[in-house]
Each structure stands twice: as C-alpha cells, then as structure tokens.
Amino acid sequence: MIRLVKAELQKVFTTRMVWGMLALSLGFTAIGLVALSLLSGMQGAPPITDPDGVKNLFSQAGVGLVFAFVIGTLLITGEYRFQTITHTFLVTPRRQRVVAAKLVACAGVGLFFGAAGIALAFAVGVPALLIKGGSLSLIDGDVVRLCAGVVAAMALYTILGLALGSLLRNQVAAIVVGIGWVYVLENLLVALLPSVGKWLPGGAAQAVYGVSSPLGGDYLPAWGGAALLVGYALLFAVVASATTIRRDIT
Amino acid sequence: MAAIEIRNLSKSFGAVRAVDDVSFTVEAGTVTGFLGPNGAGKTTTLRSLLGLVTPDSGEALINGRGYTDLAAPLSEVGAVLEATSFHPGRTARNHLRVLCTAAGLPAARADQTLGQVGLADVAGKRVAGFSLGMRQRLALATALLGEPKILILDEPANGLDPAGIQWLRGFLRFLADDQGCTVLVSSHVLAEVEQTVDDVVIIAKGRLIRQGTLAELTSNGDRGVRVSGPEVERLRPRLEAAGATVECPESGVLLVHGAQPETVGQAALDELVVLSELVRQRSDLEQVFLELTGDPAAPPGPDPVPALTETPGGTS
Numbered sequence: 001m002i003r004l005v006k007a008e009l010q011k012v013f014t015t016r017m018v019w020g021m022l023a024l025s026l027g028f029t030a031i032g033l034v035a036l037s038l039l040s041g042m043q044g045a046p047p048i049t050d051p052d053g054v055k056n057l058f059s060q061a062g063v064g065l066v067f068a069f070v071i072g073t074l075l076i077t078g079e080y081r082f083q084t085i086t087h088t089f090l091v092t093p094r095r096q097r098v099v100a101a102k103l104v105a106c107a108g109v110g111l112f113f114g115a116a117g118i119a120l121a122f123a124v125g126v127p128a129l130l131i132k133g134g135s136l137s138l139i140d141g142d143v144v145r146l147c148a149g150v151v152a153a154m155a156l157y158t159i160l161g162l163a164l165g166s167l168l169r170n171q172v173a174a175i176v177v178g179i180g181w182v183y184v185l186e187n188l189l190v191a192l193l194p195s196v197g198k199w200l201p202g203g204a205a206q207a208v209y210g211v212s213s214p215l216g217g218d219y220l221p222a223w224g225g226a227a228l229l230v231g232y233a234l235l236f237a238v239v240a241s242a243t244t245i246r247r248d249i250t
Numbered sequence: 251m252a253a254i255e256i257r258n259l260s261k262s263f264g265a266v267r268a269v270d271d272v273s274f275t276v277e278a279g280t281v282t283g284f285l286g287p288n289g290a291g292k293t294t295t296l297r298s299l300l301g302l303v304t305p306d307s308g309e310a311l312i313n314g315r316g317y318t319d320l321a322a323p324l325s326e327v328g329a330v331l332e333a334t335s336f337h338p339g340r341t342a343r344n345h346l347r348v349l350c351t352a353a354g355l356p357a358a359r360a361d362q363t364l365g366q367v368g369l370a371d372v373a374g375k376r377v378a379g380f381s382l383g384m385r386q387r388l389a390l391a392t393a394l395l396g397e398p399k400i401l402i403l404d405e406p407a408n409g410l411d412p413a414g415i416q417w418l419r420g421f422l423r424f425l426a427d428d429q430g431c432t433v434l435v436s437s438h439v440l441a442e443v444e445q446t447v448d449d450v451v452i453i454a455k456g457r458l459i460r461q462g463t464l465a466e467l468t469s470n471g472d473r474g475v476r477v478s479g480p481e482v483e484r485l486r487p488r489l490e491a492a493g494a495t496v497e498c499p500e501s502g503v504l505l506v507h508g509a510q511p512e513t514v515g516q517a518a519l520d521e522l523v524v525l526s527e528l529v530r531q532r533s534d535l536e537q538v539f540l541e542l543t544g545d546p547a548a549p550p551g552p553d554p555v556p557a558l559t560e561t562p563g564g565t566s
C-alpha cells in the first residue's frame with residue numbers, strides 16, 4: 001500500500017502542473033497577506049494587530065484551496081484523459097487499492113500545499129505584525145488551530161477534486177464545476193445563507209479556521225467543523241471509489 | 251496448463267455483442283496471432299483477459315488464474331494495449347519509474363527496458379515530443395518492466411513505419427525463441443503477423459472462426475504445384491501415374507494437385523523436360539483470411555450475383 005501511495009505522489013510530482021498550482025496558491029496567499037498588512041487599520045479596515053485581525057491574516061494561508069482541488073482532479077481525470085488508467089490498473093488490478101492510494105496521496109498533497117501556505121503566512125505575517133507594532137504573543141492557540149484547519153481544508157479539497165474528477169472523468173468539466181463551486185456558488189451560499197452555508201465544506205473550513213463570518217452569521221464550533229470536514233472526506237472517498245471500481249476501461 | 255485460456259467469454263456493450271462465446275487457448279512458448287477485422291472483438295477479449303473489462307459471462311485466465319488474482323501481475327504478464335497513452339508532460343523514464351514504484355520493481359528497470367526497446371537516448375525527454383512509433387516502443391517497455399513470460403500485444407504494429415514493423419517482428423521472435431516467452435499478438439492485417447506467428451486464432455463479429463497453426467491455415471490455401479516449360483505436357487502421364495491430378499490452365503503450364511514439388515521435379519528429370527518454372531502455389535494468405543472472416547470489404551468473388559440486384563427498381 002505504501003508503494004502505491006508513493007507511486008501516486010510520484011505521478012503528481014513528475015509533471016509541472018503541481019508547481020504551477022502551488023505557485024498560484026502561494027501567489028493568492030501572498031496577495032492576501034500583503035493587502036491585509038498594508039491596509040491594516042486604514043479606512044476602517046480591521047487592524048491586523050487585534051486577535052481577529054491576526055486570525056484573518058493567517059487564514060490567508062488557506063485561500064488557495066481551489067488549486068489543491070485542481071491537483072486532486074488532475075490525479076484522476078488525467079489518467080482518463082491520457083489513458084494512463086490502463087497502466088495503473090494493469091499494475092494494480094485491485095482497483096480499491098488504487099483509489100485508497102489516491103485518497104492518501106491527495107491528503108498528502110493537501111498537507112504539502114497547506115504547509116507551504118502556512119510557511120508563507122508566517123514569513124510575511126510575523127514581520128508585518130512587528131512592523132505594525134503588534135505583539136507576537138498574538139500568535140496563540142487560535143492561530144495554531146487555524147493552521148491545522150488550513151491543512152485539513154487543503155487535504156479535504158484535494159480529495160474533493162479527486163471525487164469530482166472520478167465522477168465526471170472529463171478534466172475540463174471537473175475543473176470548471178469545481179472552481180465554479182468553490183469560488184462562486186459556495187462563497188455565495190456561505191455568505192448569504194449562513195444557515196445553509198455553514199454545513200458546506202467551505203463553511204466547515206471557516207469554522208475550523210475560527211474566523212468570524214463577514215456578515216455576522218454563525219459558523220459551527222471548531223470541533224463541529226472538523227467533524228464535518230472528516231464526514232465530507234469520507235463521503236467523497238465513497239464517491240471516488242464507487243465511480244472508479246466497476247467501470248470497464250476500454 | 252495453457253498459458254492463456256479464454257473460456258466461453260461473452261461481453262456486450264449495450265446492444266453490441268462485442269464478444270460472443272469465444273473460447274481458445276494459447277500454449278506456453280508460442281507466438282499466437284489473434285486475428286480479425288476491425289470491430290471483431292479482439293480488444294474486448296484482451297481487455298477482459300487483463301481485468302480491465304468485466305465479461306458478462308465466461309472466464310479469461312492467465313496461468314490458470316484471473317488477472318485480478320495475480321500477486322505480481324507485471325512479472326507474470328506484460329501488455330501493450332490500444333487506446334493507451336502517456337501523460338505528455340512526464341518523461342519516458344518517469345513514466346516507467348511510476349510503474350516500477352507501484353509494482354515494487356527496482357527503479358533501474360526503467361532504464362533497462364528503455365534500452366531494450368531502443369529509447370535509451372530519449373529517456374529524459376517528455377513524451378509530448380514522441381512520435382507514434384516511439385510511444386509504441388515506450389508501451390512495449392512498460393510491458394517488459396516485470397520481465398514477464400507472457401506478453402499480450404493489441405495491434406502493436408499500428409503507427410509503426412515499415413522499419414519499425416520489421417524491428418517489432420524480430421523483437422517478438424527474440425522474446426519467444428531466446429527468452430521462452432509466450433506471445434499473444436492481435437492484428438487486423440494478417441500480413442503484419444504472418445511471418446512472426448506459430449499459431450493463429452481468428453475471430454469475426456465477436457465469434458471464434460478458427461484456431462490452429464499457421465501451417466494448417468495456409469495448407470487450406472494450397473493451390474498445387476505450378477510447373478511450366480515448352481514441353482511440360484510430357485510430364486502428365488508420369489504425374490497421373492503417381493496419383494496426382496493435373497490441370498492445364500494455359501499452354502506450357504501445368505497445375506499439379508496432390509504431388510510434392512520434388513515429385514514434379516523428379517518427373518521432369520526422368521523425362522528430360524526443360525522447365526522454366528517450378529513453384530508451390532499458395533493462395534494469397536490475405537485472401538484466405540478475408541474468406542474466413544467474411545470481411546465485407548473483401549473484393550467480391552465469382553459468386554452468383556444476388557437476385558435482388560438484378561431486379562430493376564428493387565429495394566436494396
């Protein structure tokens with residue numbers, strides 16, 4: 001099983017796409033960090049030096065969720081698009097093992113994206129905080145919890161990509177549907193209908209981050225958000241395996 | 251035990267019965283041609299054998315077991331399949347390394363097999379720049395990774411230039427003769443494989459037409475010994491006395507059935523007849539193949555013209 005996970009990670013890291021997506025993810029994080037730091041305290045923008053501001057700042061580590069999602073999508077749709085799925089199943093004819101390996105590999109990729117985002121958040125956030133006259137003691141347990149949430153959300157969205165890709169099989173369709181959901185639909189629901197939105201993966205991620213809703217709606221408690229994320233991951237895992245295991249590969 | 255056994259295999263895709271109760275075996279150490287026109291069901295049969303397609307009924311076994319039950323499939327059977335490709339952004343070497351990792355084979359096998367198929371120079375190149383022939387060689391390299399004793403190739407000559415086909419023939423014979431491999435190779439063009447195979451399995455429209463040795467198939471097409479020379483007619487009594495039947499399709503030419511070329515030659519020596527030609531006539535193999543598979547693209551034979559087409563204004 002370990003060697004199958006290694007093989008899946010090797011698939012991800014032997015194409016250039018993963019680095020492009022990581023660059024985009026970090027790019028968005030960087031923009032968020034810089035913008036929040038520069039605008040801090042200006043024209044009614046919340047200062048980064050109060051506890052909520054700090055959380056908001058560090059939550060930028062996870063703004064690139066959608067790029068992790070894309071990598072998850074590619075890990076399965078790429079196999080169909082380039083017909084490498086045949087090789088994959090010839091090596092490992094027990095398909096549930098392939099699905100399991102892909103799920104674990106996706107979690108690993110999410111972890112990697114999350115860790116990279118967090119590293120960047122600290123690299124920019126700590127100096128920004130000091131420059132703005134904040135105290136490092138602001139980086140407390142809440143921030144640690146937030147970082148765990150970023151990693152969990154990244155892993156979940158990568159797995160979500162895998163699940164959606166398994167379902168749709170078409171690379172472009174999966175990416176368009178996924179981005180449309182993450183950037184538009186889900187954001188709208190989370191913001192406008194918090195009572196629904198808090199139950200969605202995006203809402204659950206926000207709950208784990210522990211940041212407050214922009215419109216004042218309430219999220220689940222952090223542990224509830226975490227449980228929900230795990231539940232979604234399990235659901236997606238079931239979707240991914242159910243759609244991959246029985247199909248004829250012709 | 252047969253290296254490969256297909257037993258009453260059937261598979262439908264919707265209304266299309268792609269494979270219909272097909273059974274055949276491939277003996278260890280032989281090169282078997284799996285022949286049939288396009289759409290005959292070759293790919294479906296081979297993919298069922300490899301666990302990629304689930305048959306509706308019947309079994310397809312490798313060394314007596316289903317593919318999904320093989321502990322180390324890559325070390326038992328290697329496959330080159332149609333409609334298989336590579337991620338264009340990954341290098342040839344990395345493609346093979348990924349498979350080595352998954353199969354638990356040493357990463358060094360990647361470069362070894364690339365060398366075997368003549369791709370050592372482009373091991374570090376992205377597959378995007380590869381020609382069809384190079385991809386076909388890379389596919390062959392994937393099949394060789396686990397040093398399997400059984401190889402299954404689906405239309406491997408597609409996309410190869412004549413030199414590539416020549417190379418492939420030699421390579422398959424090398425695998426069979428020197429490495430003791432069993433090879434099952436499909437093709438819709440008999441001429442592509444007739445120089446390479448020992449046995450043939452012919453299917454058409456999902457049904458098995460015939461299984462046998464290439465010699466059996468071609469002896470069916472034996473059209474006698476053709477002998478020509480100004481005075482060949484003088485051979486007729488001797489040949490007929492030897493039990494042969496003799497036709498004279500044109501003057502100065504005899505067509506002898508039921509006698510070996512040596513018998514005819516001996517007759518010519520005894521009668522002191524000058525010969526300009528002495529040859530065993532075979533019907534064109536491709537023609538035999540077309541007759542057997544009933545390929546609609548085959549040129550019409552001298553059959554009676556169907557009545558329908560003679561009726562003016564008849565529905566056709």
Ligand SMILES: Nc1ncnc2c1ncn2[C@@H]1O[C@H](COP(=O)(O)OP(=O)(O)O)[C@@H](O)[C@H]1O
Binds near residue numbers: 250289291
């Ligand atoms: N995935 C599929 N869906 C529908 N029909 C298929 C599929 N695969 C094969 N077929 C049909 O099954 C028949 C046999 O196809 P195939 O096994 O590819 O033949 P061959 O390899 O001999 O050309 C053809 O009529 C083909 O159209």
Ligand SMILES: [Mg+2]
Binds near residue numbers: 289404
């Ligand atoms: Mg085919």
